[in-house]
Amino acid sequence: MRIRSNPLPRRLVDVLCFLIIGVFLPVVFLFEIVVVLPAFHEPGGFLHTFTFLMAMFLVFNIKGNMIACMMIDTSVDVKKVDAPQDQLDWRECSECQRLAPPRSWHCKVCKVCVLKRDHHCLYTGCCIGHRNHRFFMGFIFYLFVGSVYALVYNSIYMWIIQGHIYCNWLTILKLTCPMLLLVTALAYGVLLLGYHVPIVLRGGVSADRTKESKQKYDRGVYENLRSVFGDRMHIAWLSPLIRSDLPDDGYHWSASKNKKD
DSSP states (O other): OOBOSOOSOOSHHHHHHHHHHHHHHHHHHHHIIIIIHHHHSOTTSHHHHHHHHHHHHHHHHHHHHHHHHHHBOOBOOHHHHTOGGGOTTOEEETTTTEEEOTTOEEETTTTEEETTOOEEETTTTEEEOTTTHHHHHHHHHHHHHHHHHHHHHHHHIIIIITTTTTTSHHHHHHHHHHHHHHHHHHHHHHHHHHHHHHHHHTTOOTTOOSHHHHHHTOOOHHHHHHHHHOTTHHHHTTOTTSOOOOSSOSSOOOOOHHHHO
């Protein structure tokens, strides 16, 4: 697995979106652990310890999957592109001036052709493709779960446990920004999961535009999930550190059984 030479976001909009997660997430985590959690559970007790470990697990998976998306190079390897035996059914990229394998597309921001390109993610500042698709799905899943977790705890804390303090308009205005960010993160997670999960289950990518291209590589739900999460897909979602080798190399793709027939 190759590592990107420059994993940092390139555009200003990518940097700003990256900072929302990079800065906002640690601030929310500290607020939850230092202020909110002791108001719910007695420090040192079972529920306090369990909730603390759960919060650590969520933050680790959000940040870990996000960093993995940024670090892993999912671009087309020039050496493989130049191999004569690999040139069948490939096409020439007008930007790179080289042959590109099936399902790969050029990204104008990353300035490379990306294997099984899905889209360019603003929050990671890089393209989501064959090698980091698993980590992107993990990132948005745990972002959704963490947003629900924090929003429920914060809402109960502010409006019920500490309702006598947070009932005045001035305090409400001060809390509007972080609450809006939590709601935005939750809505973002819901929309992304609702959009990307059906695509993954069908074996496609967001870059597919025609009905034929969306159905061409559909090999069944199990194999479609395996092509994203790897051979150990049953446990790969638990941590970005779990190795799960992908069944495809990103350069050679077999069509679905229906297309072959």
